[in-house]
Structure formats: C-alpha cells, structure tokens
Amino acid sequence: MNNMVRKQLCDGVFWSTVIDSKFKSNRISCNLVLPLDENTVTDTAVVPFILRKRFQQCPDFTRLNERLCELYGASLDADVRKYGAYQILNVSIQTLDDRYTIDNEPVVAECAKLVSNLLLDPYLVDGVFDEQDFQLEKQYLIDTIESEINDKRDYAVSRCQSLLFAGEPFAIKKYGTKERAEKITPQSAVKAYHEAINRAVVEILFIGCGDPTDAEKIFTESFSKKSRSPFEYKHIKTKKTADKVTEQTDRMDVSQGKLVMGFRIGELNNLEEANASKLMCALYGGTPFSRLFLNVREKYSLCYYCAARFDKATGSMLVDSGVEGKNKQKAQEEILKQLEILKKGEFEQEELDNTILALVNALKSSIDSLSGLENWYLTQILGGTNQSPIENAEQIERITKEQIMQAAQKITLDTVYFLTGKEDEADE
Numbered sequence: 001m002n003n004m005v006r007k008q009l010c011d012g013v014f015w016s017t018v019i020d021s022k023f024k025s026n027r028i029s030c031n032l033v034l035p036l037d038e039n040t041v042t043d044t045a046v047v048p049f050i051l052r053k054r055f056q057q058c059p060d061f062t063r064l065n066e067r068l069c070e071l072y073g074a075s076l077d078a079d080v081r082k083y084g085a086y087q088i089l090n091v092s093i094q095t096l097d098d099r100y101t102i103d104n105e106p107v108v109a110e111c112a113k114l115v116s117n118l119l120l121d122p123y124l125v126d127g128v129f130d131e132q133d134f135q136l137e138k139q140y141l142i143d144t145i146e147s148e149i150n151d152k153r154d155y156a157v158s159r160c161q162s163l164l165f166a167g168e169p170f171a172i173k174k175y176g177t178k179e180r181a182e183k184i185t186p187q188s189a190v191k192a193y194h195e196a197i198n199r200a201v202v203e204i205l206f207i208g209c210g211d212p213t214d215a216e217k218i219f220t221e222s223f224s225k226k227s228r229s230p231f232e233y234k235h236i237k238t239k240k241t242a243d244k245v246t247e248q249t250d251r252m253d254v255s256q257g258k259l260v261m262g263f264r265i266g267e268l269n270n271l272e273e274a275n276a277s278k279l280m281c282a283l284y285g286g287t288p289f290s291r292l293f294l295n296v297r298e299k300y301s302l303c304y305y306c307a308a309r310f311d312k313a314t315g316s317m318l319v320d321s322g323v324e325g326k327n328k329q330k331a332q333e334e335i336l337k338q339l340e341i342l343k344k345g346e347f348e349q350e351e352l353d354n355t356i357l358a359l360v361n362a363l364k365s366s367i368d369s370l371s372g373l374e375n376w377y378l379t380q381i382l383g384g385t386n387q388s389p390i391e392n393a394e395q396i397e398r399i400t401k402e403q404i405m406q407a408a409q410k411i412t413l414d415t416v417y418f419l420t421g422k423e424d425e426a427d428e
Contacts, residue, residue, distance in 0.1 A: 018205070032119075170236075245416060307321070342404065
C-alpha cells in the first residue's frame, strides 16, 4: 500500500515519497509553508503565480511551455493553499515516468530541475519581477478575491470563519484582501518572495511510480546552497469550546439568504477521536442522505441547501445553508435539533452504516489520483500524522454509535452568521 516515507534534506526542507506501481506518472509538489500574517499574506499570495511564468535560465514564457511539451506534456501548476493558521505556496509538476519515455529519457530529473529553478532562480529584472508578469498576476489575484465576494455562498462561509476566529490567524484568508492586493508593487512582491524562501518550511512530495533518487539529489543540492532561517512549524490550537454565541447579520443585494453556523468541535485527544468527529459531521450534514439534508431541506423545506463541513485543522465545524429570511429562525432551530438527536443517539444504525460506506468509498477513491494522494499526505504532514487513506478507512469502519454520540456531545455553537437581502425582515 502507498505509505509515505519522509526525511529531512536540509534545514527546514523535508522530502516525502509515496510510491505506487499502479501509476504511470509522477507528481512533484513543492510547498512553502508560512505563518498566516495579515500584513504579508496578500503580497505573498501573488508570488507562486509569478514564479510559474519563467526563470532566469528560461526567460521566455513560450519557451517554458515548449519545454513542458518536450517533457512529454508535463503539467505545471501554481497555487495558494491554506491549512489552519498557515499559508502554503505551491508549485507542482506532473508527467510520465522515465520507464515509459523514448529510450528511458530521464524526465523525472528534468522536471525536478525545472521546478527547482522556478522556485530558487526566478526571472528578475534589476532585482524585481518583470513588470508585465507582475501586473498580469496582480490583476489575476484581485479578480480571484473579487470572485469570492461575488459568490455569496463562499462569501458567507468566509465571513462566518472571520467572526468565529476573530483575532486569530485562522481568520486570515489565503489570498488576503482586495484592498491590500491593489497596493502590491513589484518591490513588495519580490520582498515577499525572498522572505518566503528564507523563512518557509519546505515540504516536497514525490508521488508516483518512479525512482525519486535523482529528484531528491537535485532539491538537496539546490536548497543546500541557500542560506535560510526557517521558522519553527507547530500545530496552533484554537479554543475548544464556545463561551457564548456570537450573532451577526449583514445585508447585501442578494435574493437568497445565507445562514452559516460555526461550531467548535471540542478536544480531540487522538486520531480515533478525530475520525469519530469527521464521521459524526458526515452523518450530520456531509452526504445527500445526511440528517440535515433529509430533514431541514427535504422534510421541512426550510432551505435550498444545508450541509456540514468538518475542519480538523481549525477544530471547527461549519453548517451552511441557503434560506429565505422568513425561514431563518426555523431553519436554525431545526439544524440544532438534528445535532441534539446525534448527541442522544436517536438515529438508526443503518444511517451510520451508510455514512461509513460513503466515507470509506471516498477515501478509497482518493488513492486513484496523484493529486488526491498529494492532498491527503500533505494534510497528514501538516497535521502531524502519517496514516494512509486505507488505514483511515479501516479506522472509520470500526467507529461505533457511542463514539458518534461522544463526538456530538463535545460540539458547541459559537457563531451564527446571516447574510440577507436589504429589504428582508429577518432578525438582526
């Protein structure tokens, strides 16, 4: 089975491999992990998208794409992710394994060199990023932030998270704010780049069927030449239980209200308790046959959608729903009533069995793609665990009704956020 092997290459740089012979390709994913800081998060967010354009030895974007074609159509991606209180700058590449190339051409090593150069030898003009690259990616970042504001469901969820974690780094968005994005300059962006290379904990994952030896050497040599002062990564905890319920209503030009409820999931003493909470959340609102979907939406028609999502990294659970203003209070009461049913164990064993089956199937599906495995194992690393999806599925299958009840009983409501129309008469 595809268990992960992890080692340290040099100070603050870690190399993890997951080898599975069923694949014909390999994926190399470089992740620069940084603390979320509202003063720097937006400048940092633009960096991976600029890096993806070219590097010093290949200062032409067209030539870079030609090179990717030569590497058997290698796919190059850049992204910004978030895990708990951390921002992650990601550059990854995926292509065919050496065994399937003409004359066993070593594309794995060439892909590793390319990503290493993009990260550590960027194309700079007089010490800053190229003006055209910078302006294009700055606008892309602004457009991305605006698209979240325009998607009212995402906006409401993000707004609830900001209230739930007010004053904590968990509240900071991975791209920062539009106001700060508009103020980024080529100078501030390149300063953010140098700071990221200097301070980041670097997690490099090699996922696939090939031999990672040459790629590992390339990254070891590249990062060993850099003088760095990486920060000390640690799992940051938030409050386990809510002291009181915070309620907030915002009014915008929307036709459908968005009710988002933020819960704290309590103390998780071990992986088994974390998995019980994950399964409890799925039973509550994570499937098309969950209690929230079948009751709040289908049986009582109180909302257009209603779903729960579990986040181990922040120790929280969010329930988001689309409701009309006149149904807001009834929907909120029914959502809480369904949670009480879980706490008392007043649900059928068949519901639990079906939810276990759905979760197990999802976990087994995650091992069928390189990106699915990459996401899974990066989360394991950042969460301080090393469990394969199959091991996780086996543990999920052993969770009992009593453990579900115990997980639900630790849940406390912290925040109720409602986004409604300007003319709506819903409660403030």
